[in-house]
Amino acid sequence: MAKVLIKTLSFFLKVFFSFWIANIIFSPISTAQNNDLHFEFYESHTNYIETSIKDLHFKHETISPIIEELKTNAFVKVEQKGTSVEGRSIHLIKVGSGKTKVLLWSQMHGDEPTATLAILDLFRYFSDQDAPHRNQLLRELSIYMVPLLNPDGAERFERNNAQDIDLNRDALQTKSPEAKILKNLIEEVDPDFAFNLHDQHKYYATGNSPYPASFSFLAPALNNTQGLTSTRENSMRLILSLNEFLQKKIPNQVARYKEQYEPNAFGEYCQSKNISTILIEVGSLRGDPEKQQLRKLQYTMLLIAFEQIASRAFETHRLESYYALPENKPGLFELIIRNAAIHIDGRLQVVDIGYKEQKKKTIDNYFYNEGYIEKIGDLSTSFGFDEIDANNFTIEKGKIYPKLIESVGQLNRLNFEQLAVEGYTTILCKSNSLFPLLNPIPFAALVQSDKKHYTISNKEITPLVLKKDGRIKYIAIKGKLYPYEKWLSQIRKQ
């Protein structure tokens, strides 16, 4: 009996110890100290924000003086590496003198500016000798940064360069001067780690969830077979360090890009040169349309990445956790009107109506977003930033004010509040050049020739009026849903 007892006891002890040892070996080292530091990085952003730029549509001329000023700083090396197609300068900024080399570049797509702002903030962080952990980072690492690789694209707020080349598909042939500059840099610096920094559209979700993918990561593949090397494994583990922090700040809003092999993309190119590469895509965050909170998180991400590279702390992560991150999926809409009974081809049908926003330009070259109907049908597997169930509402097209508006003067003389009270949602213009003038007013416009397309189902801007018991309850206009009274007061304000 005693023998059996001892055997049982020793069995349980063995099981207990093997679990204990397995835990020690396989789980990440307690990162409590790092956690504190990571939060300190986050908090420090307030002190180092480059306050001269607050919106996303800055241009080369806006950041040039900031880079010029860096030249007067002893700790930093600024070097012009060439010019864009249209002759705008592209600079490399180096800080630190450590043996591990890190290269990052931003905005190779001209309309993806968030990381450029984060890098400008990093310049201010590195300029302060008392910034948290700054001196350790500069001792351990040499950091090479290229902010705004595609200044001509940024000029027009477009993805491609002035030759209409996508720089991130030009790593092999380098037909663009900008890609040539980057490729030469990769050769010259020969970094251990590289960061390819982008923005993605706001309608990506984490998996099939209602959460936007605020950050999406990819450890680019080396070849078609998705093989693993220690270089790529390091990318994956470093991503997990970033994810660990992000989950505390923005839970469920981190995704992973589906693996595909794009040999002419720079991520894949770097990885093939044995450089651990990370693609970071900034998506959207509710309540942060100008991406200033995302800018802060991106700044924090980069500092955490530097700290983790310097300390090698990321190496303790398990690869399974990388594959466990939800995939980045384009399932979100700006607004979904569910169960809407509308006439399509003369038949009353119950459908979901999904809106997205598109970029528009004002006459003085500013940008604004405007919603349009993107999809009509079954959107039961999608989510909207805003949603309404229209089950108990009747839905009608907004009424068009019949008088043709031919000039800016005529437009300015319109009393939109009066029109709204009379039940109109839409004006008729002679030319669409008048449309941008309406931008801040939640009122729609169309040109006379488009009047025949003024239907709910043509995926255009047709405003919808949601009524209950014969009374207007909501107006859906330019991708936004307004309770009726709020819509009126919004018009009154303009």
Ligand SMILES: [Zn+2]
């Ligand atoms: Zn991009």
